[in-house]
Every structure is written in C-alpha cells, then in structure tokens.
Amino acid sequence: MHLASAEARRVAPRQRWKVASRARWGLVGVALLYSVCSLALHHRVLGDLSASTVGWASSDSHQFIWWLEWFLHAVSTGANPLYTTYQHYPYGVNGMWNVPVPVLAALMAPVTATAGPVVAFNVAMILGPVASGVAFVAATRRLVPSLVARAVAGGLYAFSPFVVAHASVGHLNLVWAVFPPLLIWFVDSALLRHDPSPYRTGALFGLGLALQTGLYTQTLAVGAVSLVVVALVLALRNPALVRRRLPTLLRSTVSCLVVYFVLCAYPFYLLLAGPSRPLERIRPPDETMADAANLLFPSPLTAVRVDPGGFGERLALHPGEQGGYIGPALLLLVVVALAVGVRREVVRPAALVGAILIVLSFGIHLVVLNEVLLPVMPWRLLLDVPLLGEIEPVRLQIFIAACLALTVAVWVEDLVGRPRTVGWWAAVGLTVLTVVSWVPAPDAVRTVHTPVPAFFTREAAEVLGPGAVVEVTPRATGAWEGGAVALLWQAESGMAYRATGGYFIGSGPGRPLLLAGPVNAYQAGIDALRTGADPGSPTGARRELQQLGVTAIVLVPQDGEPAAARVLDWTRAVSGGSGRPLGGVVLFELAP
Template sequence: MSGYRCADRGNHSRARSATLGPVLDERSGPRHARPTPPAVHRRGATAGGYVLLGVGYLLVSLWLQRRVLADPGGLLIGHVTADADMFAWWLNWFPFAVAHGENPLLSDWMHWPHGLNALWNTAVPLLAALLAPLTALAGSVTAFNAGIVLGPVVSGLLLVAALGPYVHATGVRGWVARGVAGALYAFSPFHLAHAIAGHLNLTWSVLPPLLLLLAHVLFGRGPLRRPWLVGGLTGLVLLGQLLLYTQNLAIGVIFLVLAAVVLALRFPGWVRAHLPGLVRAGAACVGVVAALGSYPLYLVLAGPNRPRAAIRNVHATGADLANVLVPTRLTAIRPAPAGADDDLAGHIGEQGGYIGVAMLALVVVAVLVVRSTTLRVVATVGALSWVASLGTGVVLSGSDTGVPLPWLAFAEVPLLSEIEPVRIQIVTTLCVAAVVAMWIDRMPLAPPAAGAGALVLTGFALLSWLPADEQEVRPAPVPEFFTDTAAVLGPADVVEIYPRITAAWDDGAQGLRWQAASGPGFHIRGGYFIASDPDDDVVLQSRWNRYQIGAQWVADGKNDPSDAYAAEAAGELRDLGITAVAMVPGQATGGGDEARVLEWTRRVTGDPGRYDGGVWLFRLPAAAPVG
C-alpha cells in the first residue's frame, strides 16, 4: 500500500494512479535528485537505529514491569494469576514434551485421560520454543514474565521495520516517524490491557506489522514480481502465527483481504493488472500452509479433544463503544469523568480500545491534510476494524443498545464465530500508529503557524497515549514439595489437588503452576483449559467430584458428610483413576476450615497422610495406574 500517494496533479496524476505507482515527494523533489549514501553507511545507520529503538523500548517495558524484577521466578505479571498460570504451564510443556519424546501439540498430563489439543488452547508453541532455554534455566514463571516484557518490544520493532516503505523521509525525521509509531504500538492501550490480564499471546502482536509489510509487497506498484516467492513467504508468516495464536491469524487474514477490497474499490483499474500475480501468490501461500502446516491445521479442524460447541458467546465479546473515548487507569492522562471506566463492558484486560479525542483529531487532520492515498487507505481499514471490534451490536457504557453491527454476519460461521471481536482492536491500534508515522513523515512545517499547530496537535495526541504506572504483579508461590516430587510421585500417578483447579482469576489455576514446577512429574485429572470429553462438548476447568464437593462443604462449616457419601467419594476417585490427593494448606482463595478438610480427606482416602514441604499427600491404594 505504500505506493499509493496522490501527490501529483492533473493528467499525470490520473495516468499514474491507474498503476498505483509511487510518485514524486512534494517536499524533496525527484528521488533520483537526492544523494545516495554509501551502502555500508546505510546498513550501519539502519542497524544502529534498530538497536537504539530496541534498547529504548526494552527500557520502557522493563520500567512498566519493574515490580516483577524483585523476584521474576516468584511473581507473575498481571492483576490476576489464572491466565498467567495457564500460559506458564504451556511454556513448560513444550520443552518437556520435546525432551521426553511426547507430542508438544497434544497433552494428557492435564485433563487426563482425555487430554488437550494445544491449538485450541493458548499454548503459544512457537513462543514456547523460543523461550525454552530460559524455561529450562529459570522455570516457566520466569519465562512467562520475560515473554510479557519482550512481547511489546518485538511487536514495536516489527512495526518500525514494516513502516520502512511507507515513510519517505530519510535521516532523523524518518527514524522519528517510525520510532514514535513503534512506541505507540508497543505501549498502546491494547497491549497495556492485555499485559495486566496476563494475556501473553496478545502482547506478542507480531502478525499485524508483518501483514502491513506484506501488503506493500502484494499490492504495490505494477504487477506483483516473484509471486510464488512472495506467496510462499506469506504462507510461512501465517504458519508462524498459527503456532502462536490462531485467533490473531484469522483476524489478520480477514483484514489483509479487506485492505485488498478497499484498494480494488478505490482503484478498479488496479484489479486486472494485479489479479494474476495475486492468484499465484495466493496459491503459493495456500500450498506452503497446507504442506508445512497440515498437522496443525488438522488439529484445529478435526483434531482430538477440540471443543465440539461454541466456547464463548460471540454476542458478549465486543468492545464497549465508550472505550474509544474513555481510558482505563492504565492510561496516564484520563480526560473522562472519574469512574467512567468502571461502567465499561468486560474486564480491564479487554478494555484496550482507547483512542481519545486528541489522537482522533490527529488522524482526521492527517487524512484531510496529507495528500496520500496510502494514509487514507490505512485510515479506512482502521475505521472498519474499529467498527468490527464493537462486535455484533452496540454496547455503550455497559448497556446493550440493541443496535446491530456488521460482525453479526460472522456469528454463525464455524470457526470465525469463535473470534472475540474486541481483540480486533489490535488492527485499529496498528492503523492509528501507521497513520501517525505517515503524518510525522509528511506533516506541513511551513508556514511557521501551520508547523506550530501541527507540532502542538501531534504532541497532545502522543501524550494522550502515555502509559500510566499501573502494571501489577501477583505472588506465585510454589510449595517446596512440588519442586522435588520424584521420591513420592511419578508419571503413573494421577493427582487430585485441593484447592480445586478452576478458571477463577484469583489463583484459581495455581495448581497448574505447582504441577509444572514438578516437571511435570505427575498427571492431573482436571485443570484450566479448552477441551471436550465424552460427556460434554465443551469443558473449561476441573469438574466437581464428590471429594471436592465434600471438601467445600466442610470448609464452609457445614455438617460432616455421611459415611455413605465419603465411601461414594472414595469410589469415585478410584473410578476416575486418581492415585493420590495433594492438599495444600493456606492456598484456598475462599479460606474456610482447613482442619476439617484435612479430616475429610483422611476419611475419603483412608490414609492418615504425609506432610512434607508444605503439602499433605494422601494415597488411594486401589486406584488404577495411568496406562
């Protein structure tokens, strides 16, 4: 899309627009008139620029997450721990599976014996492979924290690289334009929101910048050159995203196609010239994905343990319309009335759609003032993505208005109906950052009054996205028992953990952290995941069983269950294949009478228990071993 500037005039403009070729830069004259620095010098300057920006982004990210530096292996970044514990479990699973000859994309160490399909969970296998050395050295909690710190840095740097063809200025102004845009993207309200929610996969928003760069190649001047190569590279990019987070893959492909449609509507003559090359590139892309990604695609489309019904209500996953002007506490400058963000739909981790009056004004001025079709196409795609992010209907300050929106068309489409529209905000964020880059690149600096106005507006817009110092950490304790279970537990064991593992945000999934710390050294029946089993089309967390029901009952101070019920609970645990119960005192989020839970566990298991390293372990002698 970078070749679509409309800076020329008259018949020359109309002739060139048919081929969408780049034109003269109105500020600096013909490109051949500019002196070209030596190639070695250019490469050195480019490398130096990326290093400088990378260090700068890393320092900002470390500052925002500096609280975790006190104990990166004992704290988890985020306001809550459930999703963080789930991501850390999968980061641990990948190197364990590879080292032990198991399939890294399937696992029955959680949700035993049915198992899990990694591509239907937030398993981030590509990221797990990249972080595997750190996981092996310092543990999966440390690896998770490192991933949250590095994700925005890598995403921002990729946007800096992707904007190379879109920013025409050389030297300092060009680097400023791209560097500012990269920072906006890296530390946008979207990334801040998902960092505090522990959404590791969404802090690595690497696909949108890569698709922006591919759009320049695919839809640039004249017929596409080397379409088979370009298509193959596109296929590799999409395959990489498939192994990172499938939902972002679907979103990225939808909006890449939408960008092509916008261009075709704007330049009908472009279609005939570009279509043959795009068809070849598309065939190459599909061929690469089909050849190299056949197994991951099989897991998504027809693999074992995938959910057989919708895992979420698509009508409840759109963004709140008010969020575009109402920031959360993660933004430093909050012009909205105090408490307005409390009324926004969803939780803080999905309230990353803030743009604000100042940034909106800058985008509108850029569209009106800068004569660049590229900029306007990017702004159009951004506007369309913002509408799509609102979901199937308009929700305003938490209230459903009943106004339908275009995303309703996807509500019943298989697979696409699983997309959470609110997460399309990443496309909007990318487009805003790209528009800002092209504005800084081309904004009028003369006459002085216009230049001063442009600089003031730009300054206000940039300040409006300044991150607040509000990122959080939560303790991630692991009882000593789980760091060395080899003497008492092994791979043939299936362990029932109390407190029960759930999807509850506050330490609901801490049992996953304990199991991961053990190696994993044992299987667990439940967990926190997305799957199915023979009884249910969708399962998201550990089921209640009679043992857990009884434990909750006595913890709440109610009468002791009968001997008959205790016997039924023991029989159910044996039928489920449980070989041991691990009770971890002091970790139940609801508190309760743990002494009575201890006695209840003894009644059910028939074992007085062994206390070691902060954990009570009880054996069930007649449980069937893992086959």
C-alpha cells in the same frame, strides 16, 4: 565510459550494504529504546522474576506458564506439544483450542530450562511489546522511509491501550502483536507495489501465518477478517491497481497457502477434528464486544485521563479488554491528516480500514457505557461461519491500533519536511499530545506473588514416581485470581505428574464444553464441607478417583481456610490413610 560503468557497479553494492547496515543499527537502537520502555512498564516484576507473575488475572498467567513448561517437557520426552493428558487426565486437552504458544515456548526454552517457567513467562511478557514495536518499524520501512517517524509510531503501537490492557491480565499471546505489522508488509509488497518475487513473498507470508498459528489462532482469524477488509477497500478505491496486481497476487497466494498448509496441516487437524476439542460455542457472542464509549474514554490503565463524568468506570467488560481507546487528540490528528491531504494513498485507506474494523469490533450489538443502543450490527453475519464465529470481535482493536500507528508514522514524516510555521508548531503540539494521551499509567501492569510449596520444586518427582496421577487440592479453576495456581505448582514440579483437573477449553465424556476440569465426588465433598453440608460417601469418592487412575492426593493447606480441619478429615476418609506432611503439603497415597 566502460571503466566508469564498472566502477559504478562496484560502488553500488557497497552503497547498498552501507544503507542496509544503517537500517539494521537503526532497528537495534529502536529495540533498545522500546526495551527501556517495556522494563519501565513491567517494573513491578523485575525484583521478583522467579516468584511473581505479570498480570493481576493470575489464572491466565499460570496457564501460560504451564504451557511453556509443557513444551519443554514434551520436546525432551518425545511427547506431543499440542496435545496432552497432563491436564484433564485421562481425557486430555487439545492445545490448538488453548494457548500452547509453541513458537514462544521454543524461543524461551533456554530460559525455561535454566531459570524455570515463571522467569521465562515474565521475560516473554517484557519482550512482547519490544518485538511488536520493532516488527512495526521494520514492516513499514518502504511505506515510511523516515526511521524517526516509524520509531514514534512503533512506540505508540507497541504500548497501545490494547497491548497494555492485555499485559495487565498476563495475556502473553496478545502482547506479542507481531501479526498486524506482517499484514502491513504483505499488503505493501503484494498489492501496493510491483512485486518481482511473488512466490518468495507468498512463501514468507505463509511462514508468518504458520508462526502466528503457533502464537494464537484467534489473532490469525481476526487477521483474516482484517485482510479481507483491506482488500475490499483497495479494490473499491483503486480497481485498476488491483487488476494490475492480480496475477502476482495470485502467485503469492498459492505460494503462501502451500507453505502454510505444509507447516500447519497437523495443527489444523487438531483445530477442526482433533480429540477433546469443544463441541459447542465457547462464550456467548454478546460478551465479546467492544464498548463504543471506550473510543473516547480510557480505562484506568491510561496515565492521562480526562474523564470528569467517570464514564471510563462504566465501560463494558473489564480493563483487560478495554483496549480500544483512541482519544480526542489522535482522532483530531487523523481528521487533520485527511483534511490537509497528507499522503492520501496511505492515510485514506488506513483510516477507512480502521473505521470499518471499529464497527466490526462492536460485535453483534452497539454497546455504549455497557448499555445496548443498537441490537443488530454487521458482525452478526459471521456468527455461523466455522472458526470465525468463535472470534472475540473486541480483539480487532490491535489491527485498529496498527492502522492508527501507520497514520501517525506518515504524519510525522510529513511534518519533518514542512516549513516551521505557526501551523507546523501546532501540528507538533498535537503530535506530542497524541503520544502523551496513550502513555500507560505507572502501575498499569500489576504482578501477583505466588510462592510455591517446596514439595513441588524439590520432592514431587522423586516421591510420586513415574506415571503418577495426582488429585491436587485446591483444584485448578477458571477463577481469575488464584484459580489456576495448581497449574503453576505442576509446572514448577517439572511435570512430575498428571492431573485430573485443569484450566482449559475442551470437552469430555457427556460434556460438549469444559472450561475447567469437571468436579469429581472428592472435590464436591470439599465444596459441601465449606458450606456445612454433607460431603457424601468417602467410599464412593475413593472409587471414582481410582477409576480415573489417581494414585495420590496432594492437599495444599490454604491460609484462612475455614473448613481446613474438615477437609483434612474428609481427605483421610477418602484416601484411607493419615497422610504425610512433605514440603508444605500433605501427601495421601491412594491404593489402585
């Protein structure tokens, strides 16, 4: 008997190692499958990784490229990766109110250093859905043991309408949708089952929260709202379970908060009280809501679109924010799963949480086909809560997608164990229809080809010299198509200079809110010349640039610029020099 027990103890670790090894190889296989899908989704950029960017809203893509390069520059020079004066000089930009993505910048630093920030951005965009899907598959392992079921659901989640919508506009921080799976893992570990190591679980969750802070703080805030909804749903459905789990949950929470605030004390200071933060509401609350009709009618980014009335063309916002599509097939699947009692302990809470989040995603108004049908919605209660009041409720859609994907995972696993009847085949057909209904359109993710003048890639650092402050024309703006190309040029120069302009969220002297660098007299003169108006005094414009510390003006000629000759003459008058043509630009040195 003693010998048999000893042999069993020797076999058990070996068996666990085999199970863990199979699980790891399963994840590798899933990651490879998702990688193929992501490469197909981003096929347009594959032949031009270094000169094109994913996303038709190039200003956002170029903004991310700038921050990827800034992180590398900051780390290599000892500068602050979360605060910079390389935009909006001399006042600076607070990274925590923008998109510095330091976690991704660190991950992609080898690519940035060897192949450049454009390639790093494109590679990160391709990897985002893969990481999101794999995170979902790993996080739901104990809830749904079947790898096949998790792989199907993880694929739906990774390439959900939300992820595809934000991939189409180059939102790197949102295609890395790893936080909802982390939330599922924490709820499962800390609430749904007995946790023998609550301090460890809490510490890991705190680390995950810190990493999400380094991806995007708004997703963290949206996740906090979602976690509160999950806790309330579980407490109301099973108060006895919550009472039993409360002591270990409190230990996990304490451990989580300690780890999080140790890692994120400085980022939180920048967020709450740091310099150059915005001092008033960033965007009107009625411009950040989901359109309820999007639940049934997809945007043009979805391949299979049954929309004879053209309702999808009338949705509020733009396709990059129309990521809330569920569709009749998936809605029917959820209803059937609830009706037949598939894993009630998982499906019912997931469905209820998803339904509540859908209501919250509508924002302060119920909007249907871009028309306000109900002027007051629950989200209005959060408008005056610090930080939470800045949330765009439409971004709740990724947590809704996670709830739906979890339901699909349980549904598919249940199908595997049922007898092959007529009803079973009908359920399989519904599952296939659900998957097909979320397939992205072949050209859902477009790219923008943006050649960079040779001056920035070859000559800027040497010609401008250390400490250069440059006024770049055209200046960076928030115009979605081509507005932030000046940030791309600066990034490609290796941060060879500081710039007075920029595309950011922040503030400045006498300006509680800025969404781009303020227009100075020199740039106002250019705007006036384009309309045939008087540009004003070149002497006054020169004096203002000098007061800002500008040492050079770099004029990049634009094809089709109707006022090109007048802009060149105006720049000569302001700088007091004739300018030097260098690598596709005209450089004007400005006396201090």
